[in-house]
Amino acid sequence: MKPRQRLRAGLNNPQQLIRVVGAHNALGAKLIERNGFDAVWASGFEISTAHAKPDANILSMTELLYCAEQMVEATVLPIIADCDTGFGNINNVVRMIKEYEKAGVAAVCIEDKVFPKMNSFIPGRQELAPVEEFCGKISAAKDAQTDEDFMVIARIEALIANQGMEEALYRAEMYREVGADMILIHSKLQEPVEIIEFCNKWKHDTPIVIVPTTYPNLSLHQMKELQIKVVIYANQALRASVKAVNHMLETLRISDSLSSISSQIAQMDELFDLQGMKEYVALEKEYKDRHRPKVIR
Structure with missing residues (x-):
């Protein structure tokens, strides 16, 4: 089953809560x-953050797309791309x-704030786009896709x-009516009271997505009771x-030798495994052996 189909199947499975973890490169995707x-x-x-830039539309679509493409190549898991x-x-x-679908991404998420956006947890400017403008974006997005399994998530920033x-x-x-495949409801409160209220009042089959960054005490059991389908860490x-x-560097700075950080770092063999080094060497050997001269000169 292809990644997009796997994500779609998970949404259609009434018993499954899809657990998604954030990454910024191929290595992170592989570890997930x-x-x-x-x-x-x-x-x-x-x-x-990996580019040491603010989360405020400073990076271009091309820069974000490149990272998503590397993740698609590195893992069989569906990639859900945050597209601000x-x-x-x-x-x-x-x-x-068109670009994200061509890259193999399974779903994209767009939020209903004005461009350029500001990270949701920064006080101050959090201006919402007009409803009709964002409905136009969702509608245009659904019309532009060519694979029926590709999905568009509408992220609501009203709270x-x-x-x-x-x-x-x-x-x-409104976003459900124009074709959004999922609704991501976002909250910055320290307790999940807004999320619980929203879920209890949501009477449609369109799946709900949450991002419990500020309310980590909401359990998987509670999420399932609330009919939440996707949780994004x-x-x-x-x-x-x-x-x-930071901890390793602090230790190393005051240490006399590398032995002081041995317990804090991964072994080289683990990194070679993540690189796919064994497969690389085996393929190189296979083709070298295949074309080895049969006659010794």
């Missing part, structure tokens, strides 16, 4: 696959859909922008990496 998760989130935040606001207007969205639950539900209904892997690398 090896640890048994269902899909990879090509995170705009992670990719921006669609990189501009409707025409930008149409181009984005982030302090516009209230009524506005969030209204926008969700959007940035935890990057944050763990930064903490681990």
Whole structure:
């Protein structure tokens, strides 16, 4: 089964909660696959941070697309790409859909804020796009795709922008009507009260996606009871990496030898395995042996 079909099948399975983990490169995607998760989130935040740039539409679509393409190549898992606001207007969205679909991405997510966006957890400017404008983007995105298994997620930022639950539900209904395959409802509260309220009031079959960055206590059991279909752990892997690398560097800086950090680092064999070095060497040997001269001169 192809990655897009696998993601679609997961959504159609009433027993499955799809668990997605954020990555910013091919190595991250490969580690997510090896640890048994269902899909990879090509995170705009992670990719921006990896470039040491703010998560505020500083990077171009081409830069984000390149990272997503590397993830597609590295793993059999579906890649769900964070595409911010669609990189501009409707025409930008149409181009984005064509490029991401061609790259093998399983789904894209666009949010209903104005371009350029600001990360949802930064106080201040969190301006929403007009409903009709964003409906146009969703509609144009669905019309532009060619593979019926490719999906478009509409991310609602009404709660982030302090516009209230009524506005969030209204926008969700409008986006569902114009063809959004999933609805991502976002909240910045420290407890999942808004998420619980939204899910309890949502009366449609369109799957709900959440990103529990600020409300980590919401359990998988609770998510299933709320009929949530997809949970995205959007940035935890990057944050763990930064903490681990900082700890190792702090230890190394005051140490007399590399032996002080031996327990903190992966073995070289593990990295060779992640690279696919064994397969590389085997293929090289196969073709060398295949064309070895039969006659010794």
